[in-house]
Amino acid sequence: MDFSVPDDRPAQPPYRGRFAPSPTGPLHFGSLVAAVGSHLDARASKGEWLLRIEDVDQPRTVPGAADGILRTLDAFGFAWDGEVLIQSRRLDFYHAALVRLQLDGDVYPCACSRREIAASSPPASIDGGLVYPGSCRTGLAGGRAARAWRMRVPDRVIAFDDRVQGRQQQNLERAVGDFILLRADGQFAYQLAVVTDDAAQGINAVVRGVDLLDSTPRQIWLQQRLQLPTPSYAHLPVVTNAAGEKLSKQTLAAAVDPAAGSAVLAAALEFLGHPVPADIRAGPLTDFWPWAIAAWSIARVPALRSVFPGQRLPP
Numbered sequence: 001m002d003f004s005v006p007d008d009r010p011a012q013p014p015y016r017g018r019f020a021p022s023p024t025g026p027l028h029f030g031s032l033v034a035a036v037g038s039h040l041d042a043r044a045s046k047g048e049w050l051l052r053i054e055d056v057d058q059p060r061t062v063p064g065a066a067d068g069i070l071r072t073l074d075a076f077g078f079a080w081d082g083e084v085l086i087q088s089r090r091l092d093f094y095h096a097a098l099v100r101l102q103l104d105g106d107v108y109p110c111a112c113s114r115r116e117i118a119a120s121s122p123p124a125s126i127d128g129g130l131v132y133p134g135s136c137r138t139g140l141a142g143g144r145a146a147r148a149w150r151m152r153v154p155d156r157v158i159a160f161d162d163r164v165q166g167r168q169q170q171n172l173e174r175a176v177g178d179f180i181l182l183r184a185d186g187q188f189a190y191q192l193a194v195v196t197d198d199a200a201q202g203i204n205a206v207v208r209g210v211d212l213l214d215s216t217p218r219q220i221w222l223q224q225r226l227q228l229p230t231p232s233y234a235h236l237p238v239v240t241n242a243a244g245e246k247l248s249k250q251t252l253a254a255a256v257d258p259a260a261g262s263a264v265l266a267a268a269l270e271f272l273g274h275p276v277p278a279d280i281r282a283g284p285l286t287d288f289w290p291w292a293i294a295a296w297s298i299a300r301v302p303a304l305r306s307v308f309p310g311q312r313l314p315p
């Protein structure tokens, strides 16, 4: 006799997260923190964790860096699901998304150079550039050639609940203005590639560094216009050096060494508000991962934008 209770709950899609490093250099401690956080959040939810190499920005791509990052992740015992998606092989998909936006009138060609935009003294944008003043919004002036394609943004607030940073709100027109999807150098912009690929990989939970928090409303707007689902978002604090600068190639962050094993993974996890017992820190990777998956709670990640080594975290 079958005593099982019929399961009539709506089908829940399984958790699908990802780590999406840009191969601009070796994996450094800052990216390791994002890798650890996204991996643990996926595994603690019994979900999948996918990898994507974000080499859409070819001028910034360093030959050999992608292989180095994958080897380092493997040596640290990260286990990813399925094929690694490589953005430089997906240009046709970004082109198709752009064509769709063109057909829908969501994008327009823009002839403005950086100098011309600066000449109109627009306010600073949220990402350190300038708010595009909309000069080409109603069409190119006679004799002007298109350099880039821009996405129209609405004059309204886009809001979302970040699982770490809390409620976020941004008016895209005031914060960034119409933003570039195809650059003057012929490269697709990160914003278009990331939205296309998160949807293609079926990602429903994004866990990444807080430096991308301000990009999220642009990505949500693109998802809405392309009729793609919006994943949940969790933005982890980024690790800064003592001078408060984000660790990156520019600040000469050292590559992480997998020979350091659990100790360096433990240090990454401590930045995320999870103290690691001494025996786990000193033990093998095969002990670290099951312990960390069981210990993970995103509620313990500090809702801060940055954390520096030695900082006392709120309890």
Ligand code: GLU
Pocket: 019, 020, 021, 022, 054, 194, 208, 209, 212
């Ligand atoms: N490729 C980006 C980076 O390495 C991450 C993009 C994302 O997670 O959405 O900073």
